[in-house]
Amino acid sequence: MIGRLQGVLAEKNPPQVLLDVQGVGYEVDVPMSTFYNLPAAGERVTLLTHFVVREDAQLLYGFLTAxxxxxxxxxxxxxxxxxxxxxxxxxxxxxxxxxxxxxxxxxxxxxxxxxxxxxxxxxxxxxxxxxxxxxxxVRAGAASDAQGDILQALVALGYSDREAGAALKALPPDLGVSEGIKLALKALAK
Incomplete structure (x- = not known):
């Protein structure tokens, strides 16, 4: 099994990258969360991988984090x-x-x-x-019912999950729902 690849990022074509490892080019499918955090083409990168073997294909999936x-x-x-x-x-x-x-x-x-x-x-x-x-x-264990309600309210108001999550991170953890929504909306309005 191929568990990790380290080499030069040769190409970036979402959702696939081509990683040159000492002259061998590996085509690796990556989630967009990994893709957006990759360095520029020509830079060195290390990807943790998951190798899938099927009857008709051998596929590599890569990730920046464990x-x-x-x-x-x-x-x-x-x-x-x-x-x-x-x-x-x-x-x-x-x-x-x-x-x-x-x-x-x-x-x-x-x-x-x-x-x-x-x-x-x-x-x-x-x-x-x-x-x-x-x-x-990590966040799931710390998420209180109030944080979940604040997040749901922000998503219901039309904010994306990322925007709502970023606003939620900036709030103190022991905040009430109504006060948390007010503060989050102020932060998102900036």
Whole structure:
């Protein structure tokens, strides 16, 4: 199994990168969260990988962090969730956001990911419950009911998950819902 690649980033064509490792070019599919954090072409990079062998293909999936790879591996263990859908989930939300969605059982946020319907979202929530541990979902363990309510309110008001999550990070953890929404809206208005 190929667990890690270290080399020069030769090409970047979302969602795939070409990594030159001592003269051998590896085509690696990456989630958009990894893609956006990659250095420029020609720079050195290290990717943690997950290698999939099928009858018709051998595929490499790459991640900048162990958290992303661990979440990917948890996702592909679920019946009906293949590597492409797992990449789609990780492209649509960060690992801490996914852990928070699972801990708060928010199927509505998963349905926003392309390719995931209501039944698949519910199955994901059921299968992942308790499996995205504290090492993967740092924010999920710390998320109080008030933080979950603030996040839901911001998303309902039309803000993206990223914008709402960024505003939530800036708030003190022991804030009430109404005061938290007011402060988050002020921060987002800037």
């Amino acid at each position: 958290q992303e790879r661990d979440a990917f591996r948890q996702l592909v263990k679920i019946s009906g969730i293949g590597p492409r859908m797992a990449l789609s989930v990780l492209s649509g939300m960060s690992v801490p956001e996914l852990a928070q969605v699972v801990s708060l059982q928010e199927a509505g946020r998963l349905v926003k990911v392309p390719g995931i319907g209501k039944k698949t979202a519910e199955r994901l929530l059921l299968e992942l419950k308790g499996k995205l541990g504290a090492d993967i979902g």
